[in-house]
Amino acid sequence: MGSGVNSRRRAGRDLPPLVFAAVASLALLAALPSALNLPQTSPAETVELAPVPPEDDDPPPPPSGNFSSLGLGSSGSLAAPAPGGDGAGGGGGGGGGEVPAGRAVKTPSTKRCVGNPPRQTEDVSSPPCVASFTGDNGGATYQGVSREEIKILLHVEGNYNELGSRGIQGRPNGKMFDMAEPLPEENNQGIYWLEAAQIWQRYFNERFQTYGRFAHFYVSFGTGQSPEVRKSDAAEDYKRLKPFAVVVQDAPYQASVPYVDVMARKGVLAFGIRSQLTEELFRISPGKLWTYWPSVEAQARQFVDYVCTKVVPFPASFGGNDGAPDPRLHNGQPRRLALLYVDNQFQAAKKRFTALAREGIARCGGNFVTEGKFPSSGFICCSTGNNQAAVENMTRFRSEGVTTIIWPQGYSPEQSQAAGKQGYFPEWILAGDRQQEELVPTKYQEPNVWRRAVVVTNVPMTGPLRTQLCYQAIKEVSPEHPQTDVAIPCRLYEDFRQVFIGIQVAGPKLTPASLEKGFRAIPNRPSGSPTIPACFYLPGDYTCVKDSIAQYWDPEARSTYSSSTGCYRVPLGGRRFLMGDWPETDVTAERSPNDPCNGYTSGQTADPSPGPDAPIPQ
Secondary structure, eight states, rough: HHHHHHHHHHHOOOOSOOOOHHHHHHHHHHHHHOTTTTTOOOOOHHTTOOOOOOOOOOOOOOOOOOOOOOOOOOOOOOOOTTTTTOSSSOOOOOTTTTOOOOOOOOOOOOOOOBBBTSSSSSTSOOOBBBOBSSSOOOOOOTTTOOOEEEEEEEEOOOOOOOEEEEEOOOOOTTOOTTTOOOOOOOOTTTTHHHHHHHHHHHHHHHHSSTTTTEEEEEEESOOOOOOHHHHHHHHHHHHHHHSSEEEEEOBBBBHHHHHHHHHHHTTOOOEESSSOOOOOHHHHSSTSBBSSSHHHHHHHHHHHHHHHHHTHHHHOOSSSSTTSSSSSTTTTBBOOOOEEEEEOOOOHHHHHHHHHHHHHHHTTTOOEEEEEEEEEOOOSSOOSHHHHHHHHHHHHHHHTOOOOOEEEEEEHHHHHHHHHHOOOOOOEEEOOOSSSHHHHHTSSSOOHTTEEEEEEOOOOOOOOOOOOOOHHHHHHHHOHHHHHHHOOHHHHHHHHHHHHHHHHOOOOOOOOOHHHHHHHHHHOOOOOOOBOOOOOOOTTBBOOBEEEEEEOOOOEOTTTTTTSSSSSEEGGGOEEEEETTSSSOOOTTTTTTHHHHHHHHSSSOOOBBBTEEEEEEE
């Protein structure tokens, strides 16, 4: 590849990326011991050398409270621990069985590690094995932490109903439930979330090292969606519980920033938020907010890196306009780019993403001959009010000889539908937003247009249900849990895994400082699996996923995920790429007829006609 391509790549990455972060991270690895990078020949020795946080100004832990007024469930029955074990295994859940309840879960003194070299669970992203712990864990090292337990809150936002084996169930807004108590029987309000919390309370306590503490789960339900209400909910939840950490399940397009803001300012660690993840959000209270998915800025850098490496330097190659009278539209001609984006004041993160993509692509020589916008990013399938804008966009793009549409996030099937009606078949390069890359919403795109679409996304390859880690973990502790009810627990799996990885790598003296120290000692290395993203934390960075894939739509493909045709195929078996590692070849160079289908869906949708191994939420 010539120097021109290399110069474009360098320009595209100057966004500004974390240029010196890897060097600093290596230095940090050399300086900080951790359960992640210590020899594992002796579990006792490993624990002794686990990171011990420095003295800090964290507030002293609060006294143990009285939970009789929290609206806790007081009826039901506990699932007994498996005979002959340390509380492993246990009853089923859902419609026919019992969900494993809290105090039936013991925190085993010896963990059942797996693999060679040993790691904590079957999940290859779990930390190296710390099989046992004896000694002093420091007792009350932080608020929500005592010698015996760690208080962890799951906060469920919004007023949406959930569908499962017992039909549609609402949420008991304003209530808090103790997951060490039996589940409430009355009304089943919020039952799918409560069952999910008890499943993960049991699983992660049994499998991860918590240094003699029981990770004690609670679940609270929000009372509304306005910023003022969310702040009030956070203040009330903090007053009632004072947890060490909260996992926030935020509603689509309605970020829980006000709730997280209050919690973080009170010293509570927050996990799980997915919406509006700008780097500004992480500066609210540094070290208090951690997320699985990358920030808007990090994902924009990844998208720009792909476009500058595999799109800008090459001529058009997979458009469908070779028969058009305008020769500028033909394959083999220089790519003529258009920028397509959502322009909506309520979707500030997508507007920020667009600005960063525009700037970064221009730096590497990607000149936009025109731009188009639409007023609303849609949800799942239906009309979003973008019809007129779509017609105008496609008419202008075609008249300007646009070969390649760069689309930085925002779902709108009207765009491809309008292009199809005009007989216009350009290349489409999109940035995923965990809806644009989903299996089901994509089936509402115009298929003959969308066969020329590529989505750059952080989501992993998702295989059949029985192969997925969250499903296997659910079945380990709740074998009878209905398959129709796995959506909510699987939606929470990565968030709780991130919490427990943090607890384990923090070492016995658990504080936000020791957790951060452990996170930053995770080696920054590529993923070795298409189903598991690379996860590490560079200096100043509080997000997990660092790599991406580029998937393309095949409208004729048949997969095990759906009875209808169409899927996103992923080249190279789903190999994931860190920034700077994309092959310096055109978009289509790595494609093969045998490329596997990705069954990813975020859990916000359900295929109207799923096959027996329909994908579950991630």
